[in-house]
Amino acid sequence: MIRFIYNLTAWAAALYFIPRAVLRGVLADKADFEQLGIYPRGKVDAESKSVWIHAASVGEVKIAAELIEAINKIDETRRVALTVKTRAGKREAHRILPLEVEIRYCPYDLAIFIARAIRHFSPDRLVLVETEIWPNLISVAAKSGVKLFLVNGRISGQSYASYKKLGGFLSGLLHKFTGFLMQSPEDEERLIALGAERNKCQVVDNIKYDIMRRRISEISAKEVRQELGVDQKEDIISAGSTRGGEEKFLLEQFVRLKRKYPELKMIIAPRHLERVPEVESFLRENKLTYTRRSLIVENFSEIGKDVLILDTIGELASVYSIAQAAFIGGSLVPKGGQNPLEPVGLGIPTCFGPHMENFERIVATLDELGLAHQVQDSQGVYEFFDKVLSNEIERPDPTELFQRFGRAAEFSAKQVLKD
Numbered sequence: 001m002i003r004f005i006y007n008l009t010a011w012a013a014a015l016y017f018i019p020r021a022v023l024r025g026v027l028a029d030k031a032d033f034e035q036l037g038i039y040p041r042g043k044v045d046a047e048s049k050s051v052w053i054h055a056a057s058v059g060e061v062k063i064a065a066e067l068i069e070a071i072n073k074i075d076e077t078r079r080v081a082l083t084v085k086t087r088a089g090k091r092e093a094h095r096i097l098p099l100e101v102e103i104r105y106c107p108y109d110l111a112i113f114i115a116r117a118i119r120h121f122s123p124d125r126l127v128l129v130e131t132e133i134w135p136n137l138i139s140v141a142a143k144s145g146v147k148l149f150l151v152n153g154r155i156s157g158q159s160y161a162s163y164k165k166l167g168g169f170l171s172g173l174l175h176k177f178t179g180f181l182m183q184s185p186e187d188e189e190r191l192i193a194l195g196a197e198r199n200k201c202q203v204v205d206n207i208k209y210d211i212m213r214r215r216i217s218e219i220s221a222k223e224v225r226q227e228l229g230v231d232q233k234e235d236i237i238s239a240g241s242t243r244g245g246e247e248k249f250l251l252e253q254f255v256r257l258k259r260k261y262p263e264l265k266m267i268i269a270p271r272h273l274e275r276v277p278e279v280e281s282f283l284r285e286n287k288l289t290y291t292r293r294s295l296i297v298e299n300f301s302e303i304g305k306d307v308l309i310l311d312t313i314g315e316l317a318s319v320y321s322i323a324q325a326a327f328i329g330g331s332l333v334p335k336g337g338q339n340p341l342e343p344v345g346l347g348i349p350t351c352f353g354p355h356m357e358n359f360e361r362i363v364a365t366l367d368e369l370g371l372a373h374q375v376q377d378s379q380g381v382y383e384f385f386d387k388v389l390s391n392e393i394e395r396p397d398p399t400e401l402f403q404r405f406g407r408a409a410e411f412s413a414k415q416v417l418k419d
Contacts, residue, residue, distance in 0.1 A: 002169035006135055010110055017108055031090075034105035037116030049124035050079040051416065052117075052146075054106055054137070057089035060129040063152050063207045063409075065096050066214075067127070070413035072098075078417070081121045106137075114140040125416055127151050131159060135173055142176035151412045152207045153182040155190040163194050171195025181412045184361060202415070205408040209341060212317075213406035216345050221321040228296060228308065228322070235264050235324050237385050240316050241271040241338040242329035248282050249378035250327065251307075255286050256382055258306070261389055267319050269310035271329055271338070276311050283307055317342045325388040327381055328352035337363075341405060344371055345398045351375050351384040365404055371396045 017035070024032040030040075051071060055064040061084060068080050082097065083106035084090050093103045102121075107113035114137050126141045127149045128134075141148060155163070163170055174180075174196040182188040183206045192198050225232055237257070239250050247268060254266050270279055276292070283290045283306075290307040293315065310319055320326050326343040330336060331353035339359055343350040344366060351373040356363045366372035373393070375381055387393045 002166060003135065006169075007110075010108070010136070014108060014110060031105060035107055035113075037107040037113035037120070039104055039117070039120045048077075048079050048122075050081050050102075050121050051125045051127060052081045052083065052121045052123035053127040053129065054083045054132055054134075055089065055093075055129040056132055057084065057086040058092045060084075060132075061089050061092045062096070062211060064093075064127075064129050066207050066210045066409040067129075067151060067413055067416075068097065068101060070409040071417065073410075074413055074417055081123070083117070109134045109136045111136045111140050115144075118144050118146065125149065127416055130154055133163075133170070133173065135169075138173050138176055147178040148176055149178055149416050150180045150182075151416065152408070153180050153191065154184075154187045155194070157190075160190045160194070168195075179415055181408075181415055204411045204415075205405055207408045207412065209405040210407065210409045212339075212341060213345065213402055216317055216321070216342060219318055219321045219346065224318045224322050228293075230265070230322060235261060235389060236267060236322055237264065237325050237327070237389075238267045238269070238319055238323035238343075239327040240269045240310075240320065240329055240343070242268060242279075242327075243271055243333050243335050244275065244278070245333040246329055246378075247279050249332070250381065251282050251286050251288065253378050253382040253385070254307075255288070257385055257389070260386070264389070265306060265308070267308045267310055267323065269316050269319060269329075273311055273313075276309055279309060283309075317346070320348055321346050323348055325385050325393075326350045327385075328356075331355050332378065332381075340366065341401070344396055344401060345406075347395045347398055349373065349384075349388045349393050349395060351381060353377070353381075362405070365401070369400055369404075371398075371401065 021032045021035045053064050053067065055061045064082055071078055071080060081102040081104065082093055083104050084093060085106055090103060090105065097103065107117050118141060123146050125147045130152050131154060138148060171194065174194065177200060180191055180196055180201045181204045182191065182201060185203050188201045188203050192201060222232065230236065242250065258264050268279060270276055288306040290309060291305045292309045292311045294311050310316065320343040326348050328338050328340045328350060330338050334355045336358035337352055337356035339362065340350050340352055341362060354374065354376055363372055373384055375384055
């Protein structure tokens with residue numbers, strides 16, 4: 001019954017989407033015909049089977065890119081095709097993927113369009129990234145003899161509650177899969193509870209950690225210091241992704257530290273940039289000089305201040321790289337913390353508060369490796385920074401850490417290509 005209702009709804013929606021795709025295809029962008037399973041000829045070699053990877057938008061495309069690179073390392077002759085749902089996803093795919101990868105829109109989830117896509121891509125494997133559960137895509141692919149994989153799979157608590165309502169319909173779809181490569185044990189257990197077969201499920205971690213590992217390996221602390229106009233020998237502490245209720249107390253502890261280490265500098269990165277004025281008010285209360293990262297247009301335009309506020313996007317890992325020690329925000333207040341892998345992976349002594357609920361598995365691994373420094377309050381943060389600055393705490397060696405995290409794409413590719 002659910003399948004009938006789904007298909008009826010899909011066809012009703014198609015009465016709007018099909019004319020729109022045709023109109024746009026004629027007047028604006030021929031690529032819109034791809035949403036109807038109509039693809040240009042040229043790249044397809046029907047004699048060689050492809051791996052068809054479907055990624056919804058930008059975030060999933062980045063994960064797919066890691067998987068594609070891992071596939072190419074195992075079998076460079078293997079043909080790979082990527083489909084997306086959004087224009088932003090397609091732009092990102094063209095930006096970061098090799099020219100050999102065929103990049104198309106995924107067709108609407110109607111059997112007639114999916115069948116056309118399968119004839120075009122000629123896949124023997126279909127990989128869905130994260131939580132792309134499309135009933136007709138799954139059913140038609142399985143009926144065509146295509147092996148189905150869910151890679152970097154995740155099922156949030158909210159998604160689980162929604163999927164649970166689908167009962168046997170979803171369970172039937174999950175039984176068509178060859179394998180599920182999940183981000184965490186919690187994701188795996190939720191998927192099994194929804195009907196996936198346990199022997200098809202494996203926990204391989206999050207491919208985002210592979211992306212993180214690559215990104216931090218490309219960071220040059222020396223170049224970052226030069227760009228920020230910071231002396232190579234200057235002592236710096238950092239506080240990343242801080243939340244309301246943390247900065248005031250962290251800055252008070254920084255003032256205490258400066259009495260002992262007068263030349264000490266601090267970089268603070270609020271999680272939400274709209275809170276920068278609030279952080280500035282705390283700095284003025286503590287009579288600290290400061291500047292914003294966005295004001296440092298050239299190397300030495302705004303230097304020599306006590307505190308640098310990171311008010312830009314995408315530079316937090318770089319800032320961690322030049323610090324003697326780091327604090328992970330969202331952990332002194334009940335916000336679940338942030339990912340500590342970046343600073344620890346850079347070899348930076350890192351502490352965090354008691355609220356790391358969103359990263360319990362990573363914290364457990366750090367603790368097992370002797371790399372965790374969990375404190376209970378801002379006084380604990382002060383004591384941690386003091387010990388680092390007085391050389392009582394050594395820099396962590398991240399080698400073993402990245403034996404545990406940062407290899408999910410490689411493992412997933414091996415499972416997908418396995419005969």
